[in-house]
Amino acid sequence: MILTNPLFWFALLGLGVVVLVVGKKMGLLNNTAFAVGVSVVIAVAYFHIVDHYLMDMQGLDYWYLFRK
Amino acid sequence: MVELLTEALALGMWPLAILTGFLAYFFIVKRDKSAAFKTLIGILATGMLFMAIANYKINFFGESRLLPVSLAMITALAFMMGIYFSSIGALFKIGGFMFLVAAALSGYGNWLPQVEGGFPPPEVKLQFDAMTKEQLADEGEKIIFGGIGQSKVQGAIGKGQCPLCHGFNEGFLSERAPNLFGIPDRSKQRIDDPRYHKGKPAERDSVQKEAFPGAGTGESGQEYISESHACPSCFVVAGFGVKGTNDKESPMPAIHKPPISLSLGELAAVDTWMYAREGRDAPTYEEIIKAYEKFIPEADRPKQQEDKPAAGAGSLLADGTEPVDQIFAKAQCVVCHTIPGIPGATGTQGPKLVEGTNAPNRIKDPAYKGAAKSTPEYIMESVVSPSTYVVKGFPDNLMPKVFGQKLSAGAMKKIVDYLSQVKEGKEPPKIS
Amino acid sequence: MGSVTRKKTLSVIALSAMIGLLLLPIIVAIPALASGGGEPAAGAPPAEAAQKEGAAKIEKARDVYYKTEGIVSGAPAPKTADNAQFYPRYNFESRVLLWFANQQHLYYGSFVLAVPIFCMVIEFIGVVTKDKAMAKKYDQLAYDFIKISLTAYSLTAILGGILIFTFLTLYPAFFGYLSSIFRPVMHIYALMFVAESGTLYIYYYAWDKMKEGLMKWLHLSMSVVLNVIGTLLMFLANSWIGFMMSPAGVDEQGRYLGNIWHVIHTALWNPLNVHRILGNMAFGGGVVAAYAAYRFLSAKNDEERAHYDWMGYIAMALGVAFLIPLPFAGYWLMREVYAYRQQMGITLMGGLLAWLFIIQATMIGILFLSSNYYLWQALGRMRGAERFQKWIKYFVFILVVGFLIFITPHTIVMTPAELKAMGGQQHPVLGNYGVMSAKNGGINVIITTTVLTFIWYMRGNKVPAVSWSKFGNIFMGVFFFFAYVNIIWLAIYGYYIPANVRVGLSVPQVATTLSCLFFMTALNTVMMKGAKQLGPIEWGKISVRSQYALIMLATAFTWMMGLMGYIRSSVRLFWHVNEIMRDNSPWAYTHTVGFGANMISFNVLFFWISIMFVFWLGTLGAKKAPVEAKVPVPGRAPEPAVGH
Helix, strand or coil: CCCCCCHHHHHHHHHHHHHHHHHHHHHCCCHHHHHHHHHHHHHHHHHHHHHHHHHHEECCCCHHHHHH | CCCHHHHHHHHHHHHHHHHHHHHHHHHHCCCCCHHHHHHHHHHHHHHHHHHHHHHHHHHHHCCCHHHHHHHHHHHHHHHHHHHHHHHHHHHHHHHHHHHCCCCCCHHHHHHHHHCEECCCCCCCCCCHHHHCCHHHHHHHHHHHHCCCCCCHHHCCCCCCCCHHCCCCCCCCCCCCCCCCCCCCCCCCCCCCHHHHHHCCCHCCCCCCCCCCCCCCCCCHHHHHHHHHEEECHHHCCCCCCCCCCCCCCCCCCCCCCCCCCCCCHHHHHHHHHHHCCCCCCCHHHHHHHHHHHHHHHHHHCCCCCCCCCCCCCCCCCCCCCCCCCCHHHHHHHHHHCCCCCCCCCCCCCCCCCCCCCCCCCHHHHCCCCCHHHHHHHHHHHHHHHHHHHHCCCCCCCCCCCHHHHEHHHHHHHHHHHHHHHHCCCCCCCCCC | CHHHHHHHHHHHHHHHHHHHHHHHHHHHHHHHCCCCCCCCHHHHHHHHHHHHHHHCCCCEECCCCCCCCCEHHHHHHHHCCCCCCCCCCCCCCCCHHHHHHHHHHHHHHHHHHHHHHHHHHHHHHHHHHCCCHHHHHHHHHHHHHHHHHHHHHHHHHHHHHHHHHHHHCCCHHHHHHHHHHHHHHHHHHHHHHEEEEEHHHHHHHCCCCCCHHHHHHHHHHHHHHHHHHHHHHHHHHHHHHHHHCCCCCCCCCCEEEEHHHHCCCCCCCHHHCCCCCCCCHHHHHHHHHHHHHHHCCCCHHHHHHHHHHHHHHHHHHHHHHHCCCCCHHHHHHHHHHHHHHHHHHHHCCCCCCCHHHHHHHHHHHHHHHHHHHHHHHHCCCCCCCCCHHCCHHHHHHHHHHHHHHCCCCCCCCCHHHHCCCCCCCCCCCCCCCCCHHHHHHHHHHHHHHHHHHHHHHHHHEEEECCEEEEEEHHHHHHHHHHHHHHHHHHHHHHHHHHHHHHHHHHHHHHHHHHHHHHHHHHHHHCCCCEEEEECCCCCCCCCCHHHHHHHHHHHHHHHHHHHHHHHHCCCCCCCCEEECEEECCCCCCECCHHHHHHHHEEEEEEEEHHHHHHHHHHHHHHHCCCCCCCCCEEEEEECCCCHE
């Protein structure tokens, strides 16, 4: 499943940052919908990465329940 | 209350007398009503202070849980003084508030259930075989609960650590392990349980079928109890197995092995108590010992400790003279690892040890950070320092890191030799 | 001018010489430590010689912890018996007397070790602050701090003397054994103590003389030296308790094996060190905050009120800054305890002492609630902060829910019968953190909320003026929202996965909290650059209640320290030195929770009464010396960002 792959979340995080930079160029930063969208993408991706890697670091599988 | 007041008066006689003198002086001589009133407040506060102290003095070592009331009383008097003596009011109020916080916290501590740790077991060497049944039962209670009469005390626990998981009284909640009330009768029924497979250990579906190869199953109630102590996984009461093993494996450690390491004499004492407390006639000491000898091989029997109640931390688990299967058993590898060719080694908490196949792959794994270059080195490293490389899907820090000290060089060599020959899909090597 | 320069140079040389002399003991001590305490170095060659002669006098034994072989060079731990020779006594429980003496020494010791660290930090801020008025204010604050600690310092020494005396009188055999083990480093301890005193006095008395330029930096570096000595001193003291809990460097009979480093560097030494440093700092912050609260409440004019309001705020902020990492250091210590002896861990978390940990959990919650309450009150002294007030009730709700989850034990406590089974046996991996993802969720929610409160406090009277402020606000909101979601999700998730996977969940939870702490405060700081001020911070305009919150914080902290110390000490059960030397006194049992709580309260109140007396003495001194002019408090002036 793609959701359990950390690279997917990295890609999402990267996407969020790219959109943020592009949005900044286009002066969209203070557009509420844009800000919320980008923030959600970045925050969700970031916390998934945190969860995945900090469990992985301990030799554990964060996605245990979903792989079962 | 009367006692408290008398004590308070006895303690605070002089300060109170002096203050009363001041009161008289202000009231009669100086006719200063406000000063007299303040002195009166002072007398009241002093009286309360000494009552609080008296409460402490009387009840300090007692069972009373009302000592924090003293602190609350001091809070009240401090605030009272703070109102009337405004020049140092801040000090009084802060002090009073601190007393209030402390009163709340120690009140909380006193409100919680009170458990007192019993005295340590005496350092005398016990002669279990020379004891009467009553003495033996007393020793048993000490081992389970930490002291004679402690079985009635909530939370009491002794060297055997049994009450951590087992309930002992009728109707007690005991969800980790079976409640042991009524075990003298139940043990006789249990051996007839179809899942117990009396006399036919090979038919058991448990992870460990026999206490040791050839031990057989229990034939009497006492033998059932003995087997349960020596080999908890031989038969697991329905619902109490390790989660996910479908009651094929027990979470209980073998009681004659570290960390608990009860000697046969101590186990006999424990069992005698279990009978005696229900008014049953316990089997004789010799009978119980015999029942244990059936399930605990000579080499595994803990010696009665000389003067150290704790498990000998420095002793070796295996010295290398044993056959390799016994080394695996003694070091308890078999509890967590499946090792092809080793009887009873069917644990699943750790990876299956087919190191002849696994080790070369692991060393090639980019995540491998250890120093091993060959299969034997890898095995050695994994035993001595398990965290160096943790196999994916298994938790770190689960395997003890003490084997480097607990196994002799000879034992280690045997383990390495054996494991490096185990290969996936091939016949396991011969036990040497 | 020339003579002034020469004088300066001379004084610098004199000072360096002095510091050099003071540091001498440490330098002398290093080789002794490196060679393992001096004794084996001298002892080894004769040993070989003796062996050559065939004299079988050299006995070798194994270290109980390090498992190394060593030459027996000490007497075994004495086997005591319940009599007046081993346990002389008054008509009172000796253990309680020692408990009292120890705790008081520890309170004062922690305080005088923590305050110089604050001084160092504040003096440094003062030196690097560009705003002259602010710099002076910080400098004065640091000076105030060290002044408080000076009186306490002599009291610490006196209490230390009383402690040794009590120990020696009531437990001569035990004390004799411990001091025989630590003999190789005893003189270092004594010399370090002298060095600490010397440095402290020079540091204090040279404050005015070394105000400018290079001298100020020298003065500042002196505070670093002071803290290094103080910390080493504490490490040495910790090695005693570390040895008592998890002995090493001796054989099974307790005979010293010639390697003093093993004796010092026991299994629990480092976790204890870290835990104690952080604890001392938080405690010191609490005490200074209480001092400031006392001065605030008894202040006679607005100027004083403003100064002490500010002082209380700084002390509280420093204290809380060290309170936040404290639970994590605590986890580490517990993990090491489990690694050292699983049984010890179970006694702590799931056995005899488990109720004390319930109290501790409650207190951690109280500490965070009080600090939040203080910050909310502190919003009151800022114009423009009114817009935050209406949200506070929701914060309270979140905090209370987090708190309630946090104090609920892992297994639901209905009866003590249930509790006694808590922790321990069912999970073979309790050695890691403990299997309490839900509780961890609770505490992490509390800490995250505290971070949020702090950010709101920082924003109190300001509106961000950066061009992307709308995005920044939304991002911050979303980030916090998902942080909460992640923490709570992980807490719930823990119930659905096996215990050995569950233990790991606390790490991403903590990481989430720390992400909020670091990223969001950083983001906030950037957003607040050049922010529009809605109004000044009106120092001194804070409510009286807030000061009681500070006192609550200080008292609760003192209490918690007493509690944790009691837990740490009683986990040895009936051992003086764990598994080496038995306690055979009539007081080898463990008291009830209630008795412990009463005793802790007594110690806490005694400490506070005595230290309030010290504070009061301090105010007397200040009144007699009007020369020490109060620095005008720039309370009304706009505060630079460092003020926060």
